[in-house]
Amino acid sequence: MAGFLDNVHWPEFECIDWGERRNTVASVISGILFFTGWWIIIDAAVCYTDQKDLNHAFYTCGVFSTLAFFMINAVSNAHIQEDIYGEGCLGKIGARLWLFIGFLIMFGSLIAAIWILFQAYIVPGNPVYPGLSVFFQNLFIFFSTLMYKFGRTEDLWG
Amino acid sequence: MAGIKALISLSFGGAIGLMFLMLGCALPVYNEYWPLFLLFFYILSPIPYCVSRRVVDDTDSTSNACKELAIFLTTGIVVSAFGLPVIFARADVIQWGACALVLTGNIVIFGTILGFFLVFGSNDDFSWQQW
Numbered sequence: 001m002a003g004f005l006d007n008v009h010w011p012e013f014e015c016i017d018w019g020e021r022r023n024t025v026a027s028v029i030s031g032i033l034f035f036t037g038w039w040i041i042i043d044a045a046v047c048y049t050d051q052k053d054l055n056h057a058f059y060t061c062g063v064f065s066t067l068a069f070f071m072i073n074a075v076s077n078a079h080i081q082e083d084i085y086g087e088g089c090l091g092k093i094g095a096r097l098w099l100f101i102g103f104l105i106m107f108g109s110l111i112a113a114i115w116i117l118f119q120a121y122i123v124p125g126n127p128v129y130p131g132l133s134v135f136f137q138n139l140f141i142f143f144s145t146l147m148y149k150f151g152r153t154e155d156l157w158g
Numbered sequence: 159m160a161g162i163k164a165l166i167s168l169s170f171g172g173a174i175g176l177m178f179l180m181l182g183c184a185l186p187v188y189n190e191y192w193p194l195f196l197l198f199f200y201i202l203s204p205i206p207y208c209v210s211r212r213v214v215d216d217t218d219s220t221s222n223a224c225k226e227l228a229i230f231l232t233t234g235i236v237v238s239a240f241g242l243p244v245i246f247a248r249a250d251v252i253q254w255g256a257c258a259l260v261l262t263g264n265i266v267i268f269g270t271i272l273g274f275f276l277v278f279g280s281n282d283d284f285s286w287q288q289w
Binding site for chain 1: 219221223230231232234241245248
């Protein structure tokens with residue numbers, strides 16, 4: 001029972017040679033997601049200019065998500081795992097702490113966006129589009145961060 | 159140099175793309191010049207990649223962090239160039255027909271820029287002499 005899915009595999013995509021282009025594809029997808037998220041909130045800001053519809057405080061979730069994106073992607077995987085004998089103010093532990101805080105901020109922003117969606121839009125019964133746009137902005141930035149951080153491999157960096 | 163024919167067809171593509179952009183602004187039924195802000199994105203789009211090619215002169219490795227950041231930013235500029243006309247149309251600053259024309263022009267121009275990099279970009283020694 002424990003290993004009954006062990007022999008189930010995804011279909012092999014032999015035609016796609018991920019090898020050298022993996023990092024490029026991951027960067028492109030990450031860029032599309034990140035900027036689509038921001039354009040969604042810009043669209044909501046343009047269509048719902050009144051503070052009663054879209055409170056300006058709700059933009060902070062996206063700002064913090066973006067900050068977290070840059071924090072998370074500022075440290076490379078090598079910096080965390082191996083001992084880097086170089087200059088720089090963060091050693092291995094400092095880099096891990098930086099990454100930890102980055103992920104904290106990212107998850108916090110995502111949870112805040114979901115909270116905003118429910119508390120300010122769904123529960124009171126207001127038109128839900130602005131709340132959805134805040135949520136999707138943060139969701140897209142979150143997935144963009146994951147894709148940029150984990151979709152690229154540092155083996156190609158030579 | 160990959161040839162004069164490629165250069166002429168890329169130039170033609172660029173002209174057609176700009177033609178679509180101008181049609182979207184200047185047709186009497188639309189007559190709104192807001193989409194010309196997209197020219198800013200067109201000019202900005204090759205810059206990150208060119209900067210990364212100049213800054214990191216490392217031909218040994220397949221890729222590096224700077225190049226990937228440049229690709230990320232370039233993708234962002236392209237997405238923004240597609241998003242801005244849609245936002246304009248949703249805010250009723252331009253009409254949806256103008257938006258469609260401008261988006262078509264976008265596709266053609268970014269295809270041209272991409273073609274330019276594919277045809278003329280892959281040089282073994284990317285040095286100032288190329289410019």
